[in-house]
Amino acid sequence: QVTLVESGGGSAQTGGSLTLSCAATSIIHRIFCMGWFRQAPGKEREGVAVIDSDGTTDYSSSVKGRFAISQDNANNVYNLYLRMNSLQAEDTAMYYCAASLSFCRRSWSDGKMDYWGKGTLVSISS
Secondary structure: OEEEEEEOOEEEEOOOOEEEEEEEEEOOOOOOEEEEEEEOOOOOOEEEEEEEOOOOEEEOOOOEOOEEEEEEEEOOEEEEEEEEOOOOHHHOEEEEEEEEOOOOOOOHHHOOOOEEOOOEEEEEEO
């Protein structure tokens, strides 16, 4: 079983920054791919960024150049981060951490991951 817990959400002003964190604990399984997804009010969930166990990253076009995903792993605990800069009102959403027991797929933005956290809310205002 894999458990994921997000933290770091909150409010910020347009142009500001926030960093999200996710702690994933997996006693038995090795996690190969982790990512961030978000869902804004009234919209479908969308992929934000993913990172493979070898450090390879990929971003959605809407956040590329503004957000940075990173991770560090030790002793069955996988820590995932999302540094969000130049925040815009359109970044307001519930952000979810997700993990996969397989390498990140090219179609990762479809959200077909194995485990999910409960989310952390990000609210951006002008």
